[in-house]
Amino acid sequence: MDGKRKEIKPLQQALGKLRGLNNANRDNRGGYVCSSEEELNDVIKRMQYRIQHESSTLNEEKQIIREIKQLEGTRDKVIANAAMRAEVQKFVGEKDAIQDQVKVRTPLLLYTSSIGVDLDGVRKDQQAIKAKLKTLETEKEAINNVIASLEEELCVVIEKRDKVYHKIRELRNKREEGNTCFYQNRSLLNxxxxxxxxxxxxxxxELSTSEVDKFMSEWNSSKAFREVFSMCRTGHTFI
Known part of the structure; x- marks a missing residue:
């Protein structure tokens, strides 16, 4: 925005110089000052033509001569103004072009200023959003910590459950083994x-001899069989 103001400032100054030159087209006594030396020469020639070819009274001729002298007295000023005008116009162009540039750039400056205000609002919104995100991140981290703690507790519970299930399977297997022997013995007795x-x-x-042979074979070959038989003799029962 400051850059745009700096860019417009010389244009405004040049426009002021042109306006000053227009005002300078009148001298301090209110007389007209020509805009160029060519115009000055042309005016003087017309006045001299009036003296030479028109029928004028002596007073009128004297008045025209005085006006010619006054115009000649402005020649230096006309030359200086013309030089200044040429310099200004060389720098920034004609008066209309300068005004057009100022008209075009001024709304742009205002628009840029408006954008600056909008950007301030956007920055404030971004800061508010960042603060909210930081709060949400903190809450998220706390929730993740709770979830991690619950997952650890769940792992412990699952481990205990698996141990219980394993123990139940062992007891059921022992029960089935005991029941198998029971049903076999009951069938044999029947x-x-x-x-x-x-x-x-x-x-x-023959049945008795066969069962004795089976018994002795199991007794001699299976320690588990001997342990089960000893438990049966001592009165232990199976589930």
Whole structure:
């Protein structure tokens, strides 16, 4: 915005000089001052023509001569004004061009100033948004910490649950093992009762011998079998 003002300032100064030159076209006594030496010469020639070719009274001729002298007295000023005008016009162009430039650049300056005000508002909004984001980030971090703590507790709970499930499976397997032996023994006793009731001694002896051989084979080969048998003898029960 300051740059635009600096750019417009010389244009305004040049326009002021042109206006000053226009005002200078009248001398201190209120007489007219020509805008160029060419114009001055032309005016003087017309006055001299009047003296030479027109019928004028003596007083009128004297008046014309006085006016010619007055115009001659402004020649230096006319030459100086013309030189200044040429310099100004060379720098910035004609008066209308200067005015057009000022008219074009002034709204631009005002628009730039308006943009500066809008940018201040945008900066304030950005600062407010940044502050809000910082607050949200802090809240997010706190929530993440709570979630991490809950996840740790969940892992501990899941680990305990898995241990309980594993223990339950072990107990169920032991129960099934005990039940298997129970059902096998009950089936064997039912077979022995059936053979005894039918007085089939040979079949009963064969069944007894076969079961004894199985028992001794399991006893000799399986430590777990011996432990289960010992538990049964001491009165332990299975689930």
């Amino acid at each position: 077979d022995a009762r059936r053979l005894a009731a039918s007085k089939d001694v040979n079949a009963l002896i």
